[in-house]
Amino acid sequence: MMKNPYSKDFPQLNNGSVYLDTAATSLKPNSVIEAVNHYNRDLSSNIHRGMYEAAVETTELYESTRETVAKFLHAKTDEIIYTRGTTSSLNLVAYAYGLENLKAGDEIIVSELEHHSSFLPWQFVAKKTGAILKFVELNEEGRITVEAFKKVLSTKTKVVALTYVSNVMGYITPMKEIISLSHQYNAICVVDAAQAVQHIEIDVTALDCDFLAFSGHKMLGPTGIGILYGKQKLLNIMEPFEYGGDMNDDVNKDISEWKTGPQKFEAGTMPIASVIGLQKAIEYIENIGLSTISEYIDKLQRYALAQLKQIEGVKIYNPTSETGIITFNIETVPSHDAISFLAEKNIAIRAGQHCAKLICDWLGIYSCLRASIYIYNSYTDVDIFIEGIKEAVAYFKKLGF
Amino acid sequence: MMKNPYSKDFPQLNNGSVYLDTAATSLKPNSVIEAVNHYNRDLSSNIHRGMYEAAVETTELYESTRETVAKFLHAKTDEIIYTRGTTSSLNLVAYAYGLENLKAGDEIIVSELEHHSSFLPWQFVAKKTGAILKFVELNEEGRITVEAFKKVLSTKTKVVALTYVSNVMGYITPMKEIISLSHQYNAICVVDAAQAVQHIEIDVTALDCDFLAFSGHKMLGPTGIGILYGKQKLLNIMEPFEYGGDMNDDVNKDISEWKTGPQKFEAGTMPIASVIGLQKAIEYIENIGLSTISEYIDKLQRYALAQLKQIEGVKIYNPTSETGIITFNIETVPSHDAISFLAEKNIAIRAGQHCAKLICDWLGIYSCLRASIYIYNSYTDVDIFIEGIKEAVAYFKKLGF
């Protein structure tokens, strides 16, 4: 079977484990590891305020990453805010836009597919402002459809907060149509792209979303860095979220002035090493190309699904998933028992509610197993995974489960 | 002159520059660099929810760092919250404690020595709640004294937010007495320890502070990680700040339940690599010992000050500073001109307002130069620095400044 041409760039694969947990966090290529290392070893210095060489190089890398992200998303550089991760990005929107602009009776559209990080900030805003949460009814497969979305959209809708790709079902939300409809009702759209950005091309200008969030660590980048894209005209009217060093133009005892642009939202020292690493992650993805990536994942996923379906006792929840995420259970075996078996065989998949309890409720299950495939996985990985599941089924059957 | 025994652990020193900018961010020892590397290269996986080996080791390192921090501060493990940095820690307190517990007419004590990250969150809280900011009058040296503090403390005081060590003046605030007095008036104390934790031993139990914040990157650790210590009984009554994955016990469409302990405040994927690196930074400091560190810095600082005082045209603002921070100007030369000269000689110091405009106002200056000494600096570094200043004075004089 053909060798995976990318796996050599991911040193962690040398440890002999089969890594099928990218939806939790991805492995990092050498270029990302080395960029972080370069900052920590050679450049350690703070940005924007130093004149010596290391500080100048650091500032350049830090700001050129912003350009790289902007180009990647087809956004303007001034629309790219660094955060700690998707969760922080979405909380920034909830606090700095949501709390300030919503009032009792306004409606926020969410769905049962949301990750807790895309749902809970809006549950909080609803509680604080008296706004009402509306759930898009999922279709029989568990998908958000435009038709179902139309049924909850109304003149009361002020915010639409939906996931672009579900981290449990792997479905792609028809975001473009949803955003266009939302704008007809003057609602703003907040897109959770944590599982989308590594799979599909995102053009925020074409998509016309108002905010879009993702994390570095799920797209080959370092932990501790996330992005919030925000439309300039919205960022301009928003107050800051966190207050501190570097986000102000003037500070006085009585009153202070904020910077404009993304800097207004970047208070204090940012995760500089991780920002610098993120640039390399995006470059790595761009070098391969998102269409190549998604085609490869698609092939591997179909290869895996075809075999998994054959195994008696396995229930698959998302057989039509389009992004490398396969969610299933061994029917009589609690998911935590099942992954203990797989972990013993060095097969890294995840069990639980995946920070998305609402979709578990919708599926009528307490927890499930999730395997997620990415560009560095091989057919051999899938074979070992399938073999592992077969053995697990047999093992637990013998035990009397 | 004797060789510095620590400099060999800091690879960045090999680049030939004289690094006197630790107050902005510190260099990192090999052990920290390698810990981050180890995670990025060998362990990349998410915590708490994986059962395979890398996830288990990651979770162990992540949680044992919490124990290391707790021991370092003499706190309970459950009182240590991971954040993005000091700024985020202090905003967490301002939002999750301040906004919820203050009302119009309440008073918040701050000072002109505060870094913007310790001042602006409370200026925000004051604006939102109608509480009033009270400034401790600084003494003639620019210090916070217990006497001056007593003059602003009253039954209206609800929050005392002060810096333990000023990042411009390097003075140590008499925090213990201030906290004890504050508690007599039932005010809670929020300590900005960003410049203290790498210099003086902090025992939060003895200090009896309510909250204490610092950053990893100023104490030999990675960027992107900060700590908030909070008294358990306060953390228990606080609502979360950010909402998302992993900080909840149960999520439902209508109502959700939060975790207890620090996890309530750690929403989404945390900066795992930086957490793991922070452990090594603390171990490095503990291995040397804070008293050894501060004695060494003190000697070097006195050595530097003695010579700097001799240079005509140099004005020193904090000749009695006790923590390695020397703040000064070449009298006729704007600070940005001065550091351009030093940068050309590979001497890394900083010019500007240092995110502390209020103390610049107090000093009656627009900006200043700051050299900050740490354990990896040598007498030779000081000599080069002093020589650089002398040359700068001559150079700018010749130009006609």
Added chain:
Amino acid sequence: MSELDNLYREVIMDHYKSPRNKGLVEDAEYKLFRIKNPSCGDDITIQTKVENGIVTDCRQIGHGCSISMASASVLTEIMIGKTLEEAKNIADNYLNMVSNKEFDTELDLEEAAVFSGVRQFPARIKCASIAWVAFKDTIKGDSNE
């Protein structure tokens, strides 16, 4: 696979398949404590009645993995009839044992001893602990629902 076999011991499978003292009672004299572990979906409630310093009844209900279910079942069987002191002592030592901390090896943990295999599976310590932590809360006199 011997480590796994050591985890899934016969006693554990027996309790998982035939849980003892299952189901709660409506009786205000019982203390009840519920703990959820959302990352795995475990959700266990322990209900305890204490009379004159003796645990006279202990009930359990919930769902979760075999280890958490079996440990809840074993817990209830062991605890009924114990004095508060004995109960607390056994619970503390059990919790130390499964989390690989020091514990009193002289103490008879009865059937709970079979959970020693959990030590090889750090990620399962929580599964084996959850019922026992809830039990300790009930005998402290706490109720959370």
Added chain:
Amino acid sequence: MSELDNLYREVIMDHYKSPRNKGLVEDAEYKLFRIKNPSCGDDITIQTKVENGIVTDCRQIGHGCSISMASASVLTEIMIGKTLEEAKNIADNYLNMVSNKEFDTELDLEEAAVFSGVRQFPARIKCASIAWVAFKDTIKGDSNE
């Protein structure tokens, strides 16, 4: 030290020590734009009067490093008498020059050409730009105070 000498050219020192067109006027027909750079403590205000498409006056006030002060002074001298189009063109090319971007080398930047030395000092680009950015805002017709 030649790079530094190239930064601190005589013309720059002359403008720094004897700033031209310093001080604002009270006249509602002037547009005024103020920019602060808190990380260095620079604070510069530019005030411009435009009549019939010609910059008839340009004033400056503020404090900061020699480069920012001198560049404000040079700016005012160059701009007085220019048409709006000429003014914008010179400003754009000057800003591109100091930030090491492409610019029209044929265009006469007059005394402002001496700021080319800034290119070797990336951290000083902002110092050399701040007055010129503020000027561009005034001729767009913006006022911010």
